Amino acid sequence: MNKLGILAGVAGLAVSTMLLASGARSADDAKLEQLKQQGFARVAIANEPPYTAVAADGKVSGAAPDVAREVFKRLGVKDIVASISEYGAMIPGLQAGRFDVVTAGLFMKPERCQSVAYSEPVLCDGDAFLVRKGNPKGLKSYESIAKDPSAIVGGPGGGLEEKHAFKAGVPRDRLIVVPDAQSGLKMVQDGRIDAYALPILSINDLMKKANDPNLEVVAPVEGSSISCDGAAFKKGDEALRDAFDVELAKMKKSGEFAKIIEPYGFSAEAAMSTTREKLCASAN
Numbered sequence: 366m367n368k369l370g371i372l373a374g375v376a377g378l379a380v381s382t383m384l385l386a387s388g389a390r391s392a393d394d395a396k397l398e399q400l401k402q403q404g405f406a407r408v409a410i411a412n413e414p415p416y417t418a419v420a421a422d423g424k425v426s427g428a429a430p431d432v433a434r435e436v437f438k439r440l441g442v443k444d445i446v447a448s449i450s451e452y453g454a455m456i457p458g459l460q461a462g463r464f465d466v467v468t469a470g471l472f473m474k475p476e477r478c479q480s481v482a483y484s485e486p487v488l489c490d491g492d493a494f495l496v497r498k499g500n501p502k503g504l505k506s507y508e509s510i511a512k513d514p515s516a517i518v519g520g521p522g523g524g525l526e527e528k529h530a531f532k533a534g535v536p537r538d539r540l541i542v543v544p545d546a547q548s549g550l551k552m553v554q555d556g557r558i559d560a561y562a563l564p565i566l567s568i569n570d571l572m573k574k575a576n577d578p579n580l581e582v583v584a585p586v587e588g589s590s591i592s593c594d595g596a597a598f599k600k601g602d603e604a605l606r607d608a609f610d611v612e613l614a615k616m617k618k619s620g621e622f623a624k625i626i627e628p629y630g631f632s633a634e635a636a637m638s639t640t641r642e643k644l645c646a647s648a649n
């Protein structure tokens with residue numbers, strides 16, 4: 366073995382010794398042990414109620430962080446610390462080590478399943494449009510937007526709605542990236558976009574808070590399907606993901622899972638009636 370090989374071997378031995386001394390049963394448990402020592406898991410969120418929300422005092426809530434907080438507590442990780450990120454930046458941020466996990470309603474799709482290690486399903490929902498009252502351009506599907514050369518749609522950067530719009534034939538110059546829900550609301554109210562696309566529960570939350578009789582919700586978007594998210598872990602952290610899944614499954618069985626997500630409007634049954642395997646294989 367050359368000198369470099371010997372050095373690598375010695376370094377590897379040092380790391381394993383340190384890990385085992387920290388209580389990790391194996392290198393696999395190292396990440397969980399690290400989070401336990403750290404006292405918190407760094408989660409990526411988007412601040413899009415009811416999936417994720419940050420109050421004026423900085424308190425993090427929303428169905429996804431609340432589930433993650435409870436699961437990590439059961440794993441011995443005291444709390445979560447959230448960073449707000451655009452959906453399109455969540456996976457690169459996870460891969461760069463800026464977050465330990467994405468808990469934001471990042472829906473499972475095959476291409477995302479290739480890039481991260483998802484937990485089993487947590488939050489399921491369909492697509493909706495926020496439009497002006499009377500839906501003057503009759504926008505009921507992504508195809509109807511594609512067909513109308515004057516129709517402009519807005520959605521989150523790197524979000525699934527963007528993918529659905531492009532797949533239906535909406536050209537790049539008629540899709541506006543909208544940074545957050547409040548901006549999307551204002552852009553519909555000001556007529557800068559004809560439809561703002563988000564999941565149904567997010568649009569309903571926005572509509573309720575806006576309390577504006579000149580707005581209307583189209584839900585579900587015709588031709589769209591139900592998507593479900595999971596907590597998204599970095600490839601290589603499958604042992605941590607598996608530990609998360611064990612606690613998530615116990616909470617689903619005990620009813621604790623439903624108690625957390627259903628007050629936000631989510632269906633525990635929807636998440637429990639599908640699997641990561643099915644969702645990662647489904648292309649729509």
Ligand code: 6CS
Nearest residue numbers: 470471472521524525526
């Ligand atoms: O997974 C996504 O891309 C979508 N998920 C949510 C919860 N909101 C919008 C986003 O585009």
